[in-house]
Amino acid sequence: MVSALGMAAVLGGCGSTGSSDVTLRLVAADYGDSAANSSKKYWDNLVDDYESQHPGVKIDVSVYSWNDVDRKVKDMVDAGHAPDLAQIGAYADYAAAGKLYQASELLSIRTQADFLSQLSDAGEWQHTQYGIPFAASTRVLFYNKTLFAKAGITPPTTWDELAADAAALKDKGVKYPYALPLGPEEAQAETMQWLLSGTDAESGGSGYTDDVGTYHINSQQNVNTFTWLKDDLVGKGLTGPDAPGKFNRADAFTAFADGQVGMLNGHPALIQQATKKGVKFGMVPTPGRTGTSRASMGVSDWMMAFKQNGHAEQIGDFLNFVYAEKNVLAFSREYGLLPVTSSASNVMSASDAAPDKALHPFLDQLPTSELYPVGKTSWAAVSAAVKKGIGQAVAPGGSPSTILTRLQATATTADSNDAS
Incomplete structure (x- = not known):
């Protein structure tokens, strides 16, 4: 759903968040199968790019294997030290507990409108989107x-x-x-x-x-x-x-x-x-x-933002950057996953380059895919x-x-x- 609400709506593409000396903590899952292609390298490159344009904001990223990442985030939340952002497998429990920002409180209208609709819909708990799709696949x-x-x-x-x-x-x-x-x-x-x-x-x-x-x-x-x-x-x-x-x-x-x-x-x-x-x-x-x-069965992993530390403005600005077409494509191509945005999907669908063409059969299934009922706790x-x-x-x-x-x-x- 596209919402006209949210302070981040005017922030898309801004070079400054109007604040300084803010550190955002992001916990992310590792999609790599070796140190050579660990997701840490993807995030390090993206963060370097972002921080060079936003000198007052630092992004501290911790990457864990899929075997550990959901538990790590749960332990942090249970201990009262929620990260600002988590890129993990499920969001509904945190949404139900009132711990997450709504997507419309963070993302620009352009970013919200770019998500594939069935993925955005799957990110809703009680008809409000809290889960922001990050990576997708089909069968x-x-x-x-x-x-x-x-x-x-x-x-x-x-x-x-x-x-x-x-x-x-x-x-x-x-x-x-x-x-x-x-x-x-x-x-x-x-x-x-x-x-x-x-x-x-x-x-x-x-x-x-x-x-x-x-x-x-x-x-x-x-x-x-x-x-x-x-x-x-x-x-x-x-x-x-x-x-x-x-x-x-x-x-x-x-x-x-x-x-x-x-x-x-x-x-x-x-x-x-x-x-x-x-x-x-x-x-x-x-x-x-x-x-x-x-x-076909579709699967999405999720990005979510915790309210505990505030920083909605900085979080929103960073997420608008994360979901820029070039960054979504870079991640999808590195790990053989489907883009979660229409703009990146269109680029991949039109490409005959080897890594993109190999994913065309899966991309073809995405518009009619059905996801697990992840919005149910x-x-x-x-x-x-x-x-x-x-x-x-x-x-x-x-x-x-x-x-x-x-x-x-x-x-x-x-x-x-x-x-x-």
Whole structure:
């Protein structure tokens, strides 16, 4: 949403914040996989650029791994020493506790208007935006071109075609015809992609929730989706030797890069991983029940600003700089992620340069992507329950209806606790 409110609206592009000797503390997540490409280098370069134009403001950045960053911020907040800015995985708990600035209190109208609308909408808690999207990704179906050629098959567009392709791959001895990672690492992602692909346009909803944001995990369509997975993929031995509930995304990606997987849902990081190993792969939109899935799963990480120390003016000015087109593009290109602004997305979409072109299939999915219900403070508990239990829905003797109903009960309880 674009708001005409907020003192930062007149600050976009200013060279001075009208204040001096202010230090802003930013805690950020590390998107790199080595010291050579740590996010610290990105932030150091950006901060040097900003501080050279704003001599009265210093930006103190601490970068932590994704394993630690959310806990680090929570510890700081709990100790009464909240950072000014945090770039982490979730914002809703802090918004609900009244600890965050609204986006409209910080950002210029131009910056607010540039965010992709579905990402801005996902940053809302109780219809007000507190979470500012920072990086995004979507999912597509990756397939091994070499294995597909040997099996004489083409990429699927429907579930029936996917099952037929998987059967042909199995006949050729492929270890994982379709890799189905429903293990505790990231089962909530694979689950949501399948829920979305099983939802038709008429019934609406966005996987875990309905059109008004109420959990409907055990809807008949979702039960039908997991019944199909259990009976037509897992039950026919088309997902490989590992029980899906014990098979993690990282293991599935490694197996794909090792040439052992025919196809799987993947995000942009798999491009580099598979390319390094010399795997010849293609990418197509995720198949749906009767045609290409009406929506892909989107994921966004978040920037947020804490009110504890004040400094709204300086925070807003810095964030307007962070979200300048050149800076958004620099980050997205460095880490193979999708831009969160329309201006940077348009540049990337029009570019045929290698790093940009590789992301085009994911960019194509972004306008119709659906995100986790991150604006609900209950989502953390629901996500944890899905990671722990969804694999049982496709296990031998498992009941999709029973498992999804159990998860729905968890979600309903978590939601009512948050509302009380």
